[in-house]
Amino acid sequence: MDWEARLQEYLAPRHAQVNAALERYLSESPPRPRVLPDAMRYAALAPGKRLRPILCIATAEALGGAAEQVMPTACALELIHAFSLVHDDLPAMDNDHLRRGLPTVWVQYGEAMAILAGDALFARAFELLAEQARLSPPERVVQVIDLIATASGVHGMCGGQVEDILCEGQAVSADDLRFIHAHKTGALIRASVLSGALLMGADTPTRDALDAYSRALGLAFQIADDILDDTAPTEQMGKPAGSDRARKKATYPALFGIEQARAYAQQAMEDAITALQPFDNRADPLRWLAIFAVERGR
Numbered sequence: 001m002d003w004e005a006r007l008q009e010y011l012a013p014r015h016a017q018v019n020a021a022l023e024r025y026l027s028e029s030p031p032r033p034r035v036l037p038d039a040m041r042y043a044a045l046a047p048g049k050r051l052r053p054i055l056c057i058a059t060a061e062a063l064g065g066a067a068e069q070v071m072p073t074a075c076a077l078e079l080i081h082a083f084s085l086v087h088d089d090l091p092a093m094d095n096d097h098l099r100r101g102l103p104t105v106w107v108q109y110g111e112a113m114a115i116l117a118g119d120a121l122f123a124r125a126f127e128l129l130a131e132q133a134r135l136s137p138p139e140r141v142v143q144v145i146d147l148i149a150t151a152s153g154v155h156g157m158c159g160g161q162v163e164d165i166l167c168e169g170q171a172v173s174a175d176d177l178r179f180i181h182a183h184k185t186g187a188l189i190r191a192s193v194l195s196g197a198l199l200m201g202a203d204t205p206t207r208d209a210l211d212a213y214s215r216a217l218g219l220a221f222q223i224a225d226d227i228l229d230d231t232a233p234t235e236q237m238g239k240p241a242g243s244d245r246a247r248k249k250a251t252y253p254a255l256f257g258i259e260q261a262r263a264y265a266q267q268a269m270e271d272a273i274t275a276l277q278p279f280d281n282r283a284d285p286l287r288w289l290a291i292f293a294v295e296r297g298r
Helices: 003-025 036-045 051-062 067-088 105-109 111-134 138-152 157-166 174-184 186-199 204-231 252-256 258-275 281-295
Strands: none
Touching (some): 003 036, 003 067, 003 281, 051 067, 067 111, 067 157, 105 111, 138 157, 138 186, 174 186, 174 252, 186 204, 204 252, 204 258, 204 281, 252 258, 258 281
């Protein structure tokens, strides 16, 4: 069985577990406020890879844990990712009309409701992180909350998004591009891996190895996304193809060309796999996910 078949065999039950947990965590339908709970579910339950929660789960499993032990945190990471997409699609940001093959939240529910749905998803994520304390030592949960909050804010995803906006249509350097990718996308991917490690009580050498893996994985994933935006049809992407190029965004293909971008993605994938050398075959799903990050668009 090749890596792709083995990965799909691994992903299928965990994808179903995450989706069931998300449904459960977003099941509340109070009489008031109206509309908002539906908009939140529309954003978070749309078809998706669930990469971030699965990275959290796969890391925990690589260290001898189980999905159930980290599920609130895994789902919190997906809600933060969903919140970022809702806001990213707004007219004031990327003005996208299609996401995951569906109308974006602001198209479906209006701009005001999309803003509030994103805000509420972010808040719900931290409620779930608090719930994690029922399953894990509180001191570990505090570390995870600090990690994820930092990865989401000015020193992470939001900071990267700002630089991404300010660099549109501008001449950028390789350092500019690395900063954008490491913060806008890489920070939450890193937090997804390291949160699983922290909740399992991983020691410093183990965390350092997983840190190196997650940084390389985040880079590989974003370069591959840049390439897909430049080369894949809308049907494959689930969002408008070529949108980054149309907005003159800072991307690896724009700065280095497609072939060099592919070479950088390949190197990042190899770096990620190399970082996992200290781990046994329980870390194979993390290895397969690194390959998937680059190969999914080919």
